[in-house]
Amino acid sequence: MQHTRVTPVRSCRVCGADDWHTFLELGRVPLANSFVTDESVPEEIFPLALMSCRECRLMSLTHVVDEHDLYDHYFYVSSPSRLIHRHMEGLAKHYRGALDLGADSLVVEIGSNNGDQLAKFQPHGCQVLGIDPAQNITAQARDRGVDTRTDFFTEEVAKSVRADRGQADLIMARHVIAHIDDLHDLVAGVRELLAPDGFFALEVPYLVELINRRAFDTVYHEHLSYFLVGTLQRLFQEFGMRVVDVAGFDVHGGSIVVTVAHDDSRHRTNPDTVDARIKAEADAGLYRDDAYDGFADIVDTLRASLRASLLDLRGEGLRLAGYGASAKGVTLLTTSQVPPGSLDFCSDTTPEKQGTLIPGLGIPVVSPEEAAEREPDVYVLLAWNYRDEILAKEADFLERGGRFFVPIPEPRLVGAEELAAAAGRTVSTGARS
Ligand code: DWN
Ligand code: ZN
Numbered sequence: 396m397q398h399t400r401v402t403p404v405r406s407c408r409v410c411g412a413d414d415w416h417t418f419l420e421l422g423r424v425p426l427a428n429s430f431v432t433d434e435s436v437p438e439e440i441f442p443l444a445l446m447s448c449r450e451c452r453l454m455s456l457t458h459v460v461d462e463h464d465l466y467d468h469y470f471y472v473s474s475p476s477r478l479i480h481r482h483m484e485g486l487a488k489h490y491r492g493a494l495d496l497g498a499d500s501l502v503v504e505i506g507s508n509n510g511d512q513l514a515k516f517q518p519h520g521c522q523v524l525g526i527d528p529a530q531n532i533t534a535q536a537r538d539r540g541v542d543t544r545t546d547f548f549t550e551e552v553a554k555s556v557r558a559d560r561g562q563a564d565l566i567m568a569r570h571v572i573a574h575i576d577d578l579h580d581l582v583a584g585v586r587e588l589l590a591p592d593g594f595f596a597l598e599v600p601y602l603v604e605l606i607n608r609r610a611f612d613t614v615y616h617e618h619l620s621y622f623l624v625g626t627l628q629r630l631f632q633e634f635g636m637r638v639v640d641v642a643g644f645d646v647h648g649g650s651i652v653v654t655v656a657h658d659d660s661r662h663r664t665n666p667d668t669v670d671a672r673i674k675a676e677a678d679a680g681l682y683r684d685d686a687y688d689g690f691a692d693i694v695d696t697l698r699a700s701l702r703a704s705l706l707d708l709r710g711e712g713l714r715l716a717g718y719g720a721s722a723k724g725v726t727l728l729t730t731s732q733v734p735p736g737s738l739d740f741c742s743d744t745t746p747e748k749q750g751t752l753i754p755g756l757g758i759p760v761v762s763p764e765e766a767a768e769r770e771p772d773v774y775v776l777l778a779w780n781y782r783d784e785i786l787a788k789e790a791d792f793l794e795r796g797g798r799f800f801v802p803i804p805e806p807r808l809v810g811a812e813e814l815a816a817a818a819g820r821t822v823s824t825g826a827r828s
Contacts, residue, residue: 399441400460400464401441401459401460401461403457404456404457408453408576409629410450410453412450412451414450415449415457416446418445418684418688419444419445419687419690419691419694420443420444421444421614421730422442423442423443424441424726424755425441425725425755426616426754427616427617427723428617428722428725430748430751430753430754431753431757432750432751441458441460443458443614443616444456444457445457449684451625451626451629453620453622454620454621456619459576459619462528466528467528467529468529469528470745472509472745473509475744477784478781482644484515486515486567486569486596487512493594494564494565494593496516496519496521496564498520500521501522501562502563503523503525503565503588504523504566504567505527505548506527506548507525507541508527508536509532510525510536512567513525513541514541525543525544526546527545527546528545528546528547530545544556548584549580550583550584551584553583553584562588562589562593563593564590565593565596566588566593567598570598570650572599573618573620573622574618575619575620579633582633586635592657592662593657594662597655598653599622600618600621601622602623602681603675603676604650608804609803611727612724612726612803613726615723615725615726617722624641624669624672624676635657635659636658638653639656639662639663639669640664640668641654641669641672642654642668646780647780651672700806701731701802705733708773715737715774715775715800716740716742716766716771717740717741717753717758717777718766718775718776718777718785718789718799719744719776719777719778720742721780723778725755725756725777729754729755735758738758739771740759740769741753741759741760742761742762742763742765742774744762748760770792770795772798774789774792774798779802790811793814797810
């Protein structure tokens, strides 16, 4: 059996310094997307810990797992979430307007997954090209007519795309920058491929939101980096580029879309979003060690309380199941040391995940149809980032007395009554005791 390669991080992938403050140890856990298909293959575990660069305040994992082991065969397919589709549509509309994109325009997406985002540009005549290393998922994108190259994005690849297709008017990278170890090669590639007045639009989970929402479960081996706007600005400045705008969105636990342009482009920097965010980050103490120590204390308490709450519910004789076998959910369970038998199963809409077992815990992942037949008393909302959408979709389950255990930002049980109270109305349900 070939072992997965893992390397300790020495110098900062943004500024090159090696002055780290290590502040949070989450233990040794399996890779969050390594859903088990063959129980005879022993599962590997890897250290998961966070540190902050004292020079540029990049927050980074202490260890990097080889990218081929993580992504050549990937289980995460962009969610069939209405929230995410609306968000993608909104981004496409915004950049079409801002850059006046039309039939001659080229939109490239790094980490294009199944092509959902690029497909939002096609009805408007734009040429599109996806670049993503996952063989299984890029095949799906091509099947639906989204031109996609199966590759990691590097400066080399950027040069070859430029030679074949010319420069891109818009390069997008949603929730992928955090996955890339060699950020300098990435930015050099973007600089090469981006047209003089083009935009590079990157979306990342925002470190400020991660801390405020206590979203420690978004820390897993795929996410090497966690960004402040100030850190990103520093990264791009080194390459003759500049952050011109930042917008916050309530997706994936609180994300920012950062628009970057060449320094000498026609685009002006928006001080109300860029400078204001950097100032707020400094005011919140995020350029100092103690903010991270405070976060680590909160996370340790939260992990203990999650474990205790789930054991209590189980102790009351309630049948528990997971809802959404998200990477963050897997991380939540493994890093909180929730015992393997605590959840009977986990419901997930992704066909690739159904029939597998949750890494490290052996919990079977089943389709929503099978989950409905085996209805539990309480669903642990492992995909808490879609909370409102899922609670609305599962109104019948709630009306029948079922409840959701919402783990983040703090453990909470939600039933029909709590929801009605929050909405300011009363209902009578056959709530189970
Ligand atoms: O950065 C990353 C983010 C953007 O996506 C990746 N490293 C991996 C992935 O993280 P995740 O797995 O935590 O993403 P999601 O989108 O929160 O995963 C939700 C899971 O829940 C999916 O497997 C689909 C499933 N789901 C479901 O079963 N019913 C989702 C919804 C909305 C539902 O109604
Ligand atoms: Zn640094």
